[in-house]
Amino acid sequence: MSAEIIDGKAFAATIRGKVTEHVARLHSEHGLTPGLAVVLVGEDPASQVYVRNKGQQTEESGMASFEHRLPAETSEADLLALIARLNAAPAVHGILVQLPLPDHIDSAKVLDAIDPAKDVDGFHISNVGLLATGQKALVPCTPLGCLMLLRDRHGSLAGMDAVVVGRSNIVGKPMAQLLLRDSATVTIAHSRTGDLAGVCRRADILVAAVGRPEMIPGDWIKPGATVIDVGINRIPAPEKGEGKSRLVGDVHFDSAVQVAGAITPVPGGVGPMTIACLLANTLTAFCRAHGLAEPEGLTA
Ligand SMILES: NC(=O)C1=CN([C@@H]2O[C@H](COP(=O)(O)OP(=O)(O)OC[C@H]3O[C@@H](n4cnc5c(N)ncnc54)[C@H](OP(=O)(O)O)[C@@H]3O)[C@@H](O)[C@H]2O)C=CC1
Ligand SMILES: Nc1nc(=O)c2c([nH]1)NC[C@@H]1CN(c3ccc(C(=O)N[C@@H](CCC(=O)O)C(=O)O)cc3)C=[N+]21
Structure with missing residues (x-):
């Protein structure tokens, strides 16, 4: 007997389709566009591929994509300053800092600097705590x-x-x-x-x-x-x-x-499901920020 092969690629395409539909409706009804900022520190080739895929699929879904590529020697203070700017930017509803970060940067400190409402990776300590206690969170x-x-x-x-x-x-x-x-x-x-x-x-x-x-x-x-x-x-x-x-x-x-x-x-x-869920989380973060109904079937 041979197992059923679970087609994550096809399932992810369905999710992205739902996100795209919802984003189009938000745009026509409210004139609003969700935005995702992805921050990449250093030049790890694998990470570059993921970041490029994320950017492409974000734009294909009708959302705005902001990419910040910083050199590997960027200081922790400069990275924290960028996060503070993204936290304050009204066009940005989701922030993802690509991991791993270079060794001289304290990852936990950086992740906890992200506004939990924009933490579409679900790595901020308050989202971790909300998930662990069964409350509404942004989920990894x-x-x-x-x-x-x-x-x-x-x-x-x-x-x-x-x-x-x-x-x-x-x-x-x-x-x-x-x-x-x-x-x-x-x-x-x-x-x-x-x-x-x-x-x-x-x-x-x-x-x-x-x-x-x-x-x-x-x-x-x-x-x-x-x-x-x-x-x-x-x-x-x-x-x-x-x-x-x-x-x-x-x-x-x-x-x-x-x-x-x-x-x-x-x-x-x-x-492919990971990237589709990143788009779904960005849409969810946007809806919560604007007090709008959350997309159905795209949250945990
Ligand atoms: N598909 C996707 O979208 C993603 C894929 N990944 C992939 O998933 C994998 C795991 O990623 P991540 O969680 O970040 O990895 P980590 O290295 O952070 O964690 C690996 C875990 O595996 C455990 N482990 C290591 N060796 C053994 C062993 N011999 N037997 C049992 N357990 C072991 C470790 O145990 P201990 O804690 O005791 O050290 C640790 O808990 C990687 O291949 C990564 O590339 C990651 C993120 C997204
Ligand atoms: N802050 C942060 N959040 C992450 O979610 C995160 C991260 N950092 N760092 C790296 C890991 C890894 N990760 C993947 C995403 C998509 C594919 C993916 O699309 N894979 C395709 C193939 C890709 C290829 O061909 O190389 C597939 O499995 O079919 C893989 C891995 C997200 N991560």
Whole structure:
């Protein structure tokens, strides 16, 4: 038996379509345009690609995109000054500071300087706290995208055994919070977990957010489970030619697809959902800022 392949790319296109429709209506009814500012410090080539994709898709949805590319040696004080300006800018409704930041900058300090109402990544400590206490928050884009895929497949997640491998602040922890809020029974595994294979085998829902290429093999997966592979790992692909590379997830796809009930591919799974949810969060932030009705089906 072979798993259903969850088409994140198509699902993301549907979400972007809903955002685009809503943005057009806001424009015609109120003459208003939501705006997203993306800040990139340094020249990491992978980050440049993401930032370019985000900018393109933001504009395609009818929103305004503001890109701030700063040199790697930018001081923390200068970055904080830029954030203060974006916090005060009426045309900016969402602010994303691309991570990781250079080592001389304190990421937590920078993220907490963003106005929580414009924090479309959901990384500000007050959004983290609101999510953890079950209140209305801006929710991190990658976990939100995963949740949308899971709800689409299962309807209710109540009582399901969910295992999240990875406990980062940007994926693992908020993912676990969202699953818990939907009444799944949640286990968070990490590098110190004993018998990781055994823990994974209990999961009806397995979310892998580790950053280790193809680490989870098919025989760690419960037959019929839904597998969400968040990992984005670039590995050498000499078979494609000298110096070429390809993207793989944290799950060993070829063996996992034999066992799982459904699985997200890499690329084309969670990645496109992340950007779609960023646009959705920007629209949500805009509507809350203006006291307008929130878009339906685009929040957690
Ligand atoms: N699709 C998308 O849109 C996005 C994809 N990503 C991708 O997701 C992956 C994870 O990202 P991120 O959360 O930022 O990564 P981090 O490096 O911040 O966190 C990785 C987590 O995996 C755990 N871990 C590491 N090694 C093992 C192991 N051998 N066994 C079990 N757990 C382990 C770590 O545990 P410990 O805490 O104990 O060290 C840590 O909690 C990466 O591949 C990243 O590129 C990230 C963001 C968005
Ligand atoms: N403040 C902040 N917020 C983030 O959300 C954030 C970040 N920093 N830093 C980096 C990670 C990574 N990330 C991805 C987004 C889209 C794809 C994506 O679209 N991936 C495509 C393929 C991309 C390709 O081909 O390279 C896919 O999986 O199909 C991947 C990864 C967001 N991140």
